[in-house]
Amino acid sequence: MRQFDYVKTAKTLLTPRTTGLLTAVHEAKGRQDVQTSLRPDVLTTLTAVARVQSIDTSNRIEGISTSDKRLGALVAEKVAPRNRAEEEIAGYRDVLATIHESHDYIPPTPNVILQLHHDLFRHTSLAFGGRFKDSDNVIIERDATGEQRVRFAPPPALATPELVARICDAYAEALQDGHTDPLLTIAMFILDFTCIHPFNDGNGRMSRLLTLLLLYRNGYQVGKYISIEHLIERSKDTYYEALAASTTGWNEGANDYAPFTNYLLGVILAAYREFDDRISALTGHAGADSIVATGRRATKAQRIAMLFDNSPSPLSKADILLKLPDISMTTVERTLKALQDDGTITKLGTSRNTRYVKHR
The missing domain is CATH 1.10.3290.10 (Fido-like domain)
Known part of the structure; x- marks a missing residue:
């Protein structure tokens, strides 16, 4: 047993x-x-x-x-x-x-x-x-088509x-x-x-x-x-x-x-x-990071994008997962690719040293 x-x-x-x-x-x-x-x-x-x-x-x-x-x-x-x-x-x-x-x-x-x-x-x-x-x-779990x-x-x-x-x-x-x-x-x-x-x-x-x-x-x-x-x-x-x-x-x-x-x-x-x-x-003292921290009214992809708006330093995938731990690695990777494709962020380094930074 x-x-x-x-x-x-x-x-x-x-x-x-x-x-x-x-x-x-x-x-x-x-x-x-x-x-x-x-x-x-x-x-x-x-x-x-x-x-x-x-x-x-x-x-x-x-x-x-x-x-x-x-x-x-x-x-x-x-x-x-x-x-x-x-x-x-x-x-x-x-x-x-x-x-x-x-x-x-x-x-x-x-x-x-x-x-x-x-x-x-x-x-x-x-x-x-x-x-x-x-x-x-x-x-049991159901997929998007209703199949079990x-x-x-x-x-x-x-x-x-x-x-x-x-x-x-x-x-x-x-x-x-x-x-x-x-x-x-x-x-x-x-x-x-x-x-x-x-x-x-x-x-x-x-x-x-x-x-x-x-x-x-x-x-x-x-x-x-x-x-x-x-x-x-x-x-x-x-x-x-x-x-x-x-x-x-x-x-x-x-x-x-x-x-x-x-x-x-x-x-x-x-x-x-x-x-x-x-x-x-x-108490009437709303923090500047409140929307980022709670993610209210924002999709997961938008929350990831907002991290780059508020971070002057490059971010790794691990940094993002730590800051937004309720978001899966799959979603992070998909969003990073989309942000690169539309020119929002730039990829720096390779392999373990890969970081991403907002395109200025």
Whole structure:
């Protein structure tokens, strides 16, 4: 059966790119700790917005939705669910509230995970809430034409309880080690949980809820103020690319955690940057880099182009990936070629020394 050693595996993840992302997240966390102590009044507004966005987008990723009016009433607990979709939205609302309010008392153990899953489906009549899957399942994806294909075959149902116990143990051991960055441990745990796919339904929503839980338990509170789920939905193509890259060879213990780890770190960093930007906007001191940092109203290609507008020094692909970590290498390369073709940027050097600079 598959083994897990997050302490050992984390050491292989410490490439320059991942280390750069970790450093940027740690610095952003420090800024947020100061900002939240200075302006606690602003946090109420941010929390209310993030809560609605999280409940809405995490369910919408799974094709579960209702009207904006009904969503607002459900979040405020002013109405009872009236159909299956609303029952599941109400369940997500309840589990999210539990995590927000009591994360310090919710350790990631198999029994806790089962309880959270039970609560996710508590408003429905479904019998599988709070139980591991009772039959084997597969992860399906659809292409642009609507054709379906099996993206990943998780381990069998009979192996699920033991595998979930093992990743919980590996997580606890890595935290006790004291030398493994918790962010790396969280990313590995969430990737493994997703690959195990332990439930008949609700695996995607549970993975996002567990991400928040583990971030909060390790002092990364940004998800309370900026919806991590919303950022995942906004970059879901990159999310699925990263998942696909990191699940290859998983059943054989030969997968590469780096693509998913870097994606998740990029999302967390994007959340901190958006927090900076919203704090600035709410306090009347909008930063000059706010649009670049958050990418609002700009496509990925436009965000890459804006980097060159604001950087007098040449940029490498690695520089761009570090500054815009939610964008894939494929998109970066495609955009750089387009910018070269239209004369916007100039290529300098070759091979590893290649840099790009805005054509003046």
